Amino acid sequence: MTSARTTSRSRSATREKLFQAAVTLIAEQGFSSTTVEEIAERAGVAKGTVYYNFASKTELFEELLRHGVELLSADLRHAAEGTAERDGTKVDALDAMIRAGLMFIDRYPAFTQLYVAELWRTNRAWNDTLLVVRQEAVAVVEGVLREGVAAGELSEEIDIQLTAAALVGMVLVAALDWKAFQPERSLEDVHGALSLLLQGRVGGRGRPR
Amino acid sequence: MTSARTTSRSRSATREKLFQAAVTLIAEQGFSSTTVEEIAERAGVAKGTVYYNFASKTELFEELLRHGVELLSADLRHAAEGTAERDGTKVDALDAMIRAGLMFIDRYPAFTQLYVAELWRTNRAWNDTLLVVRQEAVAVVEGVLREGVAAGELSEEIDIQLTAAALVGMVLVAALDWKAFQPERSLEDVHGALSLLLQGRVGGRGRPR
DNA sequence: TACTTTGGACTGACCGGTCAGTCCAAAGAA
DNA sequence: TTCTTTGGACTGACCGGTCAGTCCAAAGTA
Numbered sequence A, B: 001m002t003s004a005r006t007t008s009r010s011r012s013a014t015r016e017k018l019f020q021a022a023v024t025l026i027a028e029q030g031f032s033s034t035t036v037e038e039i040a041e042r043a044g045v046a047k048g049t050v051y052y053n054f055a056s057k058t059e060l061f062e063e064l065l066r067h068g069v070e071l072l073s074a075d076l077r078h079a080a081e082g083t084a085e086r087d088g089t090k091v092d093a094l095d096a097m098i099r100a101g102l103m104f105i106d107r108y109p110a111f112t113q114l115y116v117a118e119l120w121r122t123n124r125a126w127n128d129t130l131l132v133v134r135q136e137a138v139a140v141v142e143g144v145l146r147e148g149v150a151a152g153e154l155s156e157e158i159d160i161q162l163t164a165a166a167l168v169g170m171v172l173v174a175a176l177d178w179k180a181f182q183p184e185r186s187l188e189d190v191h192g193a194l195s196l197l198l199q200g201r202v203g204g205r206g207r208p209r
Numbered sequence C: 001t002a003c004t005t006t007g008g009a010c011t012g013a014c015c016g017g018t019c020a021g022t023c024c025a026a027a028g029a030a
Numbered sequence D: 001t002t003c004t005t006t007g008g009a010c011t012g013a014c015c016g017g018t019c020a021g022t023c024c025a026a027a028g029t030a
Helices: A002-006 A009-029 A036-043 A047-053 A057-085 A090-107 A109-119 A127-150 A160-181 A187-198 B002-006 B009-029 B036-043 B047-053 B057-085 B090-107 B109-119 B127-150 B160-181 B187-198
Strands: none
Touching: A009 A036, A009 A047, A009 A057, A009 A109, A036 A047, A047 A057, A057 A090, A057 A109, A057 A127, A090 A109, A090 A127, A090 A160, A090 A187, A109 A127, A109 A160, A109 B109, A127 A160, A160 A187, A160 B160, A160 B187, A187 B160, B009 B036, B009 B047, B009 B057, B009 B109, B036 B047, B047 B057, B057 B090, B057 B109, B057 B127, B090 B109, B090 B127, B090 B160, B090 B187, B109 B127, B109 B160, B127 B160, B160 B187
């Protein structure tokens, strides 16, 4: 919201608690089967406090989305820049972003679940918010792909948008499956599997590093 | 379903109409914000009819899930078998399955949306159904990967489960993005982008076919 | 032919419960 | 004083599920 400047310390602490509570509940149950009362209870505040801090249940959720995606795209950008400073290739940058994506999902699995569950729905109240927010994250990946093609490092054949979507999907689904169905695996395992795929070494004609 | 013998023609026609109505509404709005009345209305029947044909809203949804995934896994299996008959490689089989997946999503986008939105939620009433249903679809992909490794065609390094999840995610997300954000693209475009990725030719060291 | 019966499919008003959002007096906190 | 939170009572809309009753084609009956 625009009045962050005038938000007191205690108030933003309360808002943070509400975000925390809301994100897990909504990931588990979905937006509309999660009640405001539940959110308040888990955050340890009164229901009135929710409405003192947010105009409505929907607005609480929209701010949650914005907040979460900001964290993600910052992480991605940071990962890509990190390899650039170390003179890495663009494939290295993509690989680092995959890792950053996995780490993000590892840290905020609930947010990821909720994001995936909402992204492709039409007719939701927060349509516009979600569109903006998605663009912000995807743009980072597309940017790196574009640079890779420009530098002649990636094939000119590739379709930037579709490839970016596919890469995101690869990471997203592999990570969610990891968390949901084989949580005992390490992040390295998952990262390894995705790296292999990114570098096209699944086909077995693998050049050993 | 098992009672096909005792289900009259008109009754199963009604059930079909209800499936149709439910799948799009739930894809748009989610399970719990879709009312039984809406479903009935769109199907052109009375609310009571829904409860005459299904025990509950949840059961209607569970049957819908089972029905949809049966269609999908049949398509995938069929695609894989098709290449086997033509002496294709396992990579060809994977490619054919990607295409089959895209065609499925093209035909039933609403079902796909709804499936993705529900799959990684915890605490849902239809948890068991979804688990079974997921396994059925993923198993087809894992099977082909396993055969590919056994035949020495795919690298032994690969992790079957994670790679299968990643491939599914690639197709899923690319296709949903296609439908949601660039519906004017052709299926061939999308398939081409994914093929490139599968065959590891994104890196630009592309071996022309 | 003229009637009655049967049972499956469907209807829609209704009930009981739930929930977002409102309101407010009083208490902390800064 | 001003901002923030509390706690809980209340409202009104909405919704899943129920149920008594309608409809009708087919089968039986005389």
